[in-house]
Amino acid sequence: GENVEQHPSTLSVQEGDSAVIKCTYSDSASNYFPWYKQELGKRPQLIIDIRSNVGEKKDQRIAVTLNKTAKHFSLHITETQPEDSAVYFCAANIPGGNDYKLSFGAGTTVTVRA
């Protein structure tokens, strides 16, 4: 989405290493930032999310950090496993119309090498 930039577009890591994906957003009014994992041919699945009043959130091997001043947020996957291979999308709740809409980044294809 034009309001959310995501990097890198592809990421290859060795099993057991960490993976980091970064996103930036343009509208400081954005207040909710979910991350989705999409496996080939399947729907995007919510894996973690963070609200703008929180700086960091962790769920087992996955963590998300938010820097509101710099308007960027990141996904961290530790101890990567082959089943972590997928396309990951960041998203931001962007003001649009009468209410907020969810805008997506272009995605990061993560490959975990065994």
Next chain:
Amino acid sequence: ETGVTQSPTHLIKTRGQQVTLRCSSQSGHNTVSWYQQALGQGPQFIFQYYREEENGRGNFPPRFSGLQFPNYSSELNVNALELDDSALYLCASSLLIDRANYGYTFGSGTRLTVV
């Protein structure tokens, strides 16, 4: 299962035809959004419906239209289909509270092919 269901799962249409895609929202959600996902790209926001009215729209032409019903289910209609309309169409339901949507849950999508 997430509770968001879409139909049909696959569809082949001819250029110039019209198509209607359907989505039922997850229990407890009050908002439905539609997205177009081309191969290798992120989902692109088409529009959102809340209380049976469109309350947000992305950069899509008027031939993309929709409806939301009292039970929060929704339809996406596309007229005068073009080859570039071939994509995966995703529906997501969410709960709109205090001008923010939470808990976006996606359906499995409808794969539309225009020939």
